Amino acid sequence: MNLLDGLWGILDLLLVAVLLLLAMAAVLSSDRRRSMMLFIVFGLVLALVWARLHAPDIALAEAAIGAGLGGALLMATLRRDTHQQTDQFPQHPVVLWGAGVLVMVLGTMIAWGLFSVLPTVEQTWRKGAAVDAHLAFSGVSHPVTAVLLNFRAWDTLLELAVLLAAILGIRALGYVRSAYVTEAAFSQLAVWLVPLLILMAGYVLWAGAHSPGGAFQAGALLAGAGILLRLAGYSHAGLPTTRWLVRLGLVAGTGVFLLVGLGLLGWGQGFLHYPVAYAKWWILLIEMLATVSIGMTLTLAFMGGIPQKEAA
Amino acid sequence: MNEAASVVWVISLPLLGALLATVWRQRAATIGWISSALTAGCAVWLLWVVQHAGVQQLALGGWEIGLGISLYADGLAAVMVLMSSLVVLGCSVYARQYFRAQRQHELFWPLWLLLATALNALFLAGDLFNVYVTLELLGISASALTALGAKRAALRAALRYLVVGLLGSMLYLMAITLLYAAYGTLNAVQIAEALQVNPLGWAALLLMLAGLALKMALFPLHFWLPPAHSNAPAPVSAALSALVVKAAFYLVVRLWFEVFAPLTTPLLANVLGALGAMAVLWGSWSALRAERLKLLAAYSSVAQLGYLVMFFPLLMVLEGEARHWLFGAMVLFALSHAFAKSALFLAAGILMQYAGHDRIRELSGTTQALPLTTFVIALAGIALVGLPPSGAFLGKWYLLDAAFKTGQWWWVLVLVAGSLLATAYVFRLLGHAFGHLPAVKRPIVAATQEMPALALALLATFGLGLGAMSLWSWLAHTGTGAGL
Numbered sequence: 001m002n003l004l005d006g007l008w009g010i011l012d013l014l015l016v017a018v019l020l021l022l023a024m025a026a027v028l029s030s031d032r033r034r035s036m037m038l039f040i041v042f043g044l045v046l047a048l049v050w051a052r053l054h055a056p057d058i059a060l061a062e063a064a065i066g067a068g069l070g071g072a073l074l075m076a077t078l079r080r081d082t083h084q085q086t087d088q089f090p091q092h093p094v095v096l097w098g099a100g101v102l103v104m105v106l107g108t109m110i111a112w113g114l115f116s117v118l119p120t121v122e123q124t125w126r127k128g129a130a131v132d133a134h135l136a137f138s139g140v141s142h143p144v145t146a147v148l149l150n151f152r153a154w155d156t157l158l159e160l161a162v163l164l165a166a167i168l169g170i171r172a173l174g175y176v177r178s179a180y181v182t183e184a185a186f187s188q189l190a191v192w193l194v195p196l197l198i199l200m201a202g203y204v205l206w207a208g209a210h211s212p213g214g215a216f217q218a219g220a221l222l223a224g225a226g227i228l229l230r231l232a233g234y235s236h237a238g239l240p241t242t243r244w245l246v247r248l249g250l251v252a253g254t255g256v257f258l259l260v261g262l263g264l265l266g267w268g269q270g271f272l273h274y275p276v277a278y279a280k281w282w283i284l285l286i287e288m289l290a291t292v293s294i295g296m297t298l299t300l301a302f303m304g305g306i307p308q309k310e311a312a
Numbered sequence: 313m314n315e316a317a318s319v320v321w322v323i324s325l326p327l328l329g330a331l332l333a334t335v336w337r338q339r340a341a342t343i344g345w346i347s348s349a350l351t352a353g354c355a356v357w358l359l360w361v362v363q364h365a366g367v368q369q370l371a372l373g374g375w376e377i378g379l380g381i382s383l384y385a386d387g388l389a390a391v392m393v394l395m396s397s398l399v400v401l402g403c404s405v406y407a408r409q410y411f412r413a414q415r416q417h418e419l420f421w422p423l424w425l426l427l428a429t430a431l432n433a434l435f436l437a438g439d440l441f442n443v444y445v446t447l448e449l450l451g452i453s454a455s456a457l458t459a460l461g462a463k464r465a466a467l468r469a470a471l472r473y474l475v476v477g478l479l480g481s482m483l484y485l486m487a488i489t490l491l492y493a494a495y496g497t498l499n500a501v502q503i504a505e506a507l508q509v510n511p512l513g514w515a516a517l518l519l520m521l522a523g524l525a526l527k528m529a530l531f532p533l534h535f536w537l538p539p540a541h542s543n544a545p546a547p548v549s550a551a552l553s554a555l556v557v558k559a560a561f562y563l564v565v566r567l568w569f570e571v572f573a574p575l576t577t578p579l580l581a582n583v584l585g586a587l588g589a590m591a592v593l594w595g596s597w598s599a600l601r602a603e604r605l606k607l608l609a610a611y612s613s614v615a616q617l618g619y620l621v622m623f624f625p626l627l628m629v630l631e632g633e634a635r636h637w638l639f640g641a642m643v644l645f646a647l648s649h650a651f652a653k654s655a656l657f658l659a660a661g662i663l664m665q666y667a668g669h670d671r672i673r674e675l676s677g678t679t680q681a682l683p684l685t686t687f688v689i690a691l692a693g694i695a696l697v698g699l700p701p702s703g704a705f706l707g708k709w710y711l712l713d714a715a716f717k718t719g720q721w722w723w724v725l726v727l728v729a730g731s732l733l734a735t736a737y738v739f740r741l742l743g744h745a746f747g748h749l750p751a752v753k754r755p756i757v758a759a760t761q762e763m764p765a766l767a768l769a770l771l772a773t774f775g776l777g778l779g780a781m782s783l784w785s786w787l788a789h790t791g792t793g794a795g796l
Contacts, residue, residue: 118493
C-alpha cells in the first residue's frame with residue numbers, strides 16, 4: 001500500500017507541476033493560437049487534477065465546458081479575428097512584471113492564510129457532514145446534485161440567469177458574421193455523433209440523481225452536438241427555426257425553476273421548498289429543462305446568434 | 313400571504329419580467345415598466361414589513377442555516393432595495409420613450425430586468441457565496457448593457473468593464489474559499505460568529521476589500537468607470553452610476569462593520585479614508601475639467617463614492633448614539649447620490665437627444681429650449697454639491713460634525729475643497745446652459761422622459777432632505793447578530 005501511495009504522490013506532484021507550467025506558458029506565449037491550444041490542454045490537465053481530488057463532477061464539467069466548449073469558443077473568436085494582425089497582445093515588460101509581482105503577493109497572502117489554519121481544520125469541521133445528514137430528504141442520492149438542485153437551489157437558479165445574461169450580452173455585441181467553412185468530413189461525422197451525443201446527454205442527466213452528472217454536463221454534451229451540426233453546415237445547428245421558440249428554449253430552465261419555486265411558495269411550502277415525497281420529480285423536471293436551456297445557450301454562444309442571411 | 317414572501321417577490325418579479333421580456337419581444341417595454349412598478353410596490357411592502365414585524369430571515373428550501381441559503385432583510389437592506397427599485401422604475405418609464413424605434417430595445421429590457429434582479433438579490437443575500445453569484449449576474453448584465461451604446465468606444469468600455477468586474481469577483485471568490493476552508497460555512501452570520509483574528513482572516517478581508525474596491529471604483533482603481541459610465545445609453549448610465557457601484561459599497565459596509573468587525577482596525581479605516589479623500593479631490597477636479605456632460609457626471613461619481621468611504625475612519629472611533637446618527641448620515645448620502653446622479657444622467661440623455669451631443673461648452677440656449685431638463689440638472693447639482701435641503705447636505709453636515717468631535721479635522725479640509733470644486737463644476741455647467749441664444753425653438757420632449765428625471769431629482773433634494781428623519785428609525789431595525 002505504501003508503495004502505491006508513494007506512486008500516486010509522485011503522479012500528483014507531476015500533475016501540479018505540468019498544470020503550473022501549462023498555465024505560465026499559456027499566459028506568456030505571444031502567439032494567440034499557441035496560447036489558446038495551451039489553454040485547452042491546461043483545461044484537460046485541470047480536469048485530471050479534479051479527478052484526483054475525488055471531485056468527478058467538477059472534473060466532468062471542467063473537461064466538457066472549460067476545455068471543450070471554452071476551447072471551441074476561443075477557436076471561433078480566433079477564426080473571426082484572422083484578418084487582423086495576430087500579435088497584438090499588450091506585453092509591455094512593466095505591465096508584465098507588475099502583474100507578476102501582484103500575483104506573487106496575492107499567492108503569498110493566500111498561502112499564509114491557509115497554512116495558518118490548516119493544522120486545526122480537521123478538528124473543527126468535516127466537509128459535507130451536514131449534506132450527508134440531510135441527503136435522505138433531498139430527493140436524490142448524489143450529494144452534489146442534492147446541493148445544486150435542493151440545498152443551494154437558489155444559487156443554481158441565479159446561475160442559470162447568469163447564462164441568460166451572457167447570451168443576451170453576446171447578442172448585444174452586434175450582428176453575426178458567418179465564420180465557418182463547411183467541411184464534408186463533418187457532415188459524415190455528424191450523422192454518427194449527434195444521435196450518440198444526445199443519447200449520452202440523456203444518460204448523464206438521468207445519472208445525476210445517483211452518481212456524477214447532471215444538467216450542466218448534459219447541457220454541455222447537447223451543445224457539443226449543436227456545434228458539430230453547425231460545423232457540418234446546418235445554419236441553425238439543430239435549433240428551432242422559429243425565433244420565439246429559440247428564445248423560449250433559452251429561458252425554459254430559469255423559468256420553470258422560478259415558477260416551481262414560486263408555486264411552492266403559493267402552496268404554503270415556502271420558496272423552493274420541495275415536499276420530500278415529490279422532491280425527486282420536481283428536481284428531474286427542472287434539470288431536464290435546464291439541460292435544454294444550457295445546451296441551446298452554449299450552442300448559440302458558439303454561433304454568436306443565428307446569421308440573418310442563412311436564416312431565411 | 314405571509315410577511316416573508318415580500319423578500320422573495322422583490323427578487324422574483326424583475327426576474328419573471330426578464331424571462332417574459334426575452335420571449336415576448338414585442339411587448340418587452342410594457343412588461344419592463346409594469347414589472348418595475350410592481351417591484352417598487354413590493355419594495356415599499358418589504359420596508360413596511362421590516363418596520364412592523366422586525367428583521368426578516370428566510371431559510372430558502374426550509375433547510376437549516378449553513379446547509380441552505382438564507383435571505384436576510386433588515387432596515388439597511390430594505391432601504392437599499394427601495395432605493396434601487398425606485399431608480400429602476402424611474403429609468404424604466406424613461407427608457408420606454410428613449411429606446412422607441414431603436415434596434416437595441418429588444419435586448420435592453422431583458423438585460424435591464426436581470427440587472428434589477430441582481431441588485432435586489434445582492435442586497436438581500438445572507439450567504440457569502442450567494443453574494444458572489446449575484447455579483448456575477450450584476451457584472452455581466454451591466455457590461456452587456458454598456459455594450460448597447462453600440463459605438464466602438466462603448467464596446468471597448470464594456471469589455472474593459474467586464475474584465476475588471478470579473479477580476480473583482482475572482483478576488484472576492486478567493487476570500488470566500490479561504491473562509492469556507494477555515495469555518496465550513498458560507499452563511500454570513502455564522503462566519504461572523506466564528507471569525508478569529510488570524511492570518512487567514514486578514515487575507516480574506518484584504519482580498520474582499522481589494523475586489524470590492526475595484527468594483528466600486530475607489531481611487532486609484534476608478535480607471536474603468538468614466539469610459540463605461542459615459543458611453544452607455546442614458547438609462548443604463550443612470551443605473552450604473554447610481555446603483556451598481558453602490559451595491560459594491562453596500563457589501564463593503566456589511567463586511568466591514570458586521571462580518572469582519574473583530575479584524576477591522578482604525579489604521580485600515582484611515583487608509584480607506586485617505587483613498588476616499590483622494591477620490592474626492594481627483595474626481596471633483598476631473599469633473600471640473602470634463603468637456604462632456606456625461607463624463608462630468610461619471611467623474612463626479614468617483615468623488616461621491618470617495619465621500620462615502622471617508623465616513624469609515626470616523627465611524628470606527630464613535631460609539632453609541634453618535635455612531636448611529638453618523639451611520640444613518642452615510643446611508644442618506646448614498647441614497648441622495650443615487651437619486652441625484654440618476655436624474656442627472658437621464659437629463660443628459662434628453663439633452664443628447666435634443667442637441668445631438670453633450671459638449672458642455674456648446675450647451676447655450678438649453679434653458680430656453682429645455683427649461684424642465686435644466687431645472688432637473690440644477691436640482692441634481694444642488695444634491696451633488698450638498699446644499700440644503702438635499703439629503704447630501706445632512707450627510708455632509710454629520711460628517712463635518714463627527715470630524716470636529718473626534719478631532720480628525722483634516723477630513724474637514726477635504727470636505728470643503730471637494731464641495732467647492734463641486735460648486736465650480738455644477739455652476740460651470742449651469743453657466744453654459746443659461747447662455748442666451750437669440751431664437752430657440754421649443755422642441756417637443758416627451759413628458760414620460762422629463763418627468764421621471766424630475767421625480768428622481770426632487771427625491772434627492774426635497775424628499776430626502778425633508779423626510780430624512782424616518783430613515784434613522786428604519787435603520788434601527790437591525791438583527792442582533794451580524795447579517796448580510
